Amino acid sequence: MHLTGLGYPQEKLPLDRVLDVGCGSGQNTRCLAPHFRSVLATDISPAQIKEATARNTFANIEYRVAAAEEIPMPAESVQLVTACTCCHYFDMPRFFAEADRVLAPAGILGIYSVRTPKVYRNGMFSTELNHVLMQAFEAIGNDWGRVWKDVEDRYGDPRFRLPYPGEVRDESHDQEQTLTLDGLLGFIGSLGSFQKMMARCGAERGEALLQLTRERFQSVLSNGKPEVDTSDIGITLRHPYFLLMARKPVSR
Numbered sequence: 393m394h395l396t397g398l399g400y401p402q403e404k405l406p407l408d409r410v411l412d413v414g415c416g417s418g419q420n421t422r423c424l425a426p427h428f429r430s431v432l433a434t435d436i437s438p439a440q441i442k443e444a445t446a447r448n449t450f451a452n453i454e455y456r457v458a459a460a461e462e463i464p465m466p467a468e469s470v471q472l473v474t475a476c477t478c479c480h481y482f483d484m485p486r487f488f489a490e491a492d493r494v495l496a497p498a499g500i501l502g503i504y505s506v507r508t509p510k511v512y513r514n515g516m517f518s519t520e521l522n523h524v525l526m527q528a529f530e531a532i533g534n535d536w537g538r539v540w541k542d543v544e545d546r547y548g549d550p551r552f553r554l555p556y557p558g559e560v561r562d563e564s565h566d567q568e569q570t571l572t573l574d575g576l577l578g579f580i581g582s583l584g585s586f587q588k589m590m591a592r593c594g595a596e597r598g599e600a601l602l603q604l605t606r607e608r609f610q611s612v613l614s615n616g617k618p619e620v621d622t623s624d625i626g627i628t629l630r631h632p633y634f635l636l637m638a639r640k641p642v643s644r
């Protein structure tokens with residue numbers, strides 16, 4: 393997303409205030425800080441806000457506990473509302489009503505999300521490694537299933553249609569990271585859905601799933617030869633993003 397200007401009329405620049413809802417630990421909020429005078433980032437989870445605040449190195453970001461459906465800001469006070477990888481948890485009509493209330497005329501509403509990552513090895517899509525990853529996701533269970541449907545559908549469900557005309561969809565951005573097997577298992581273990589599964593089913597179930605997933609990855613990486621050391625092999629995760637955005641009309 394190109395934030396500089398955002399297509400605002402010149403007299404409305406420089407950009408002033410942005411709201412990032414469902415900010416989690418702030419990993420996407422941080423990208424907004426250099427482009428705005430001030431950033432308010434909110435999340436319903438006090439634990440996430442505590443972590444985001446502890447990690448914060450930007451003087452112009454403020455983190456606060458708040459639901460996306462009840463935003464603690466005056467009407468028409470921000471030029472951009474963003475929500476990354478969280479709308480699938482929201483009551484969308486209530487969130488859209490709040491976003492519309494706090495957005496200034498000509499302000500932008502952008503909702504975006506990362507999709508299920510794809511696994512590559514030596515620059516090639518690996519059917520076997522992707523199969524192991526999908527087995528792990530499926531074993532994570534209920535919560536993953538519900539989220540998976542919405543994100544793999546790239547918010548195709550009508551409840552995600554933005555409340556303004558001229559909605560733009562952008563699916564041109566991917567993020568890549570190359571990990572060792574330990575790093576890949578750490579990524580799976582850090583997923584919110586995995587944490588919820590452990591809270592539901594117990595830590596042993598989580599540990600057992602990670603161990604089984606490790607063995608399956610090792611078997612693919614070593615071509616079924618247990619004596620091969622797979623710990624330093626680089627595995628690339630490609631995270632595809634999609635973005636929906638639209639501008640609040642100046643007058644209605």
Ligand SMILES: C[S@@+](CC[C@H](N)C(=O)[O-])C[C@H]1O[C@@H](n2cnc3c(N)ncnc32)[C@H](O)[C@@H]1O
Pocket residue numbers: 413414415416417418419420434435436437440458459460461475476477478481482483584
């Ligand atoms: C997958 S995380 C995404 C965090 C962050 N936006 C990112 O991209 O890294 C989803 C976040 O949505 C938050 N969340 C879920 N329901 C919410 C709601 N109704 N209002 C605000 N935040 C909510 C969760 O607490 C969690 O931090």
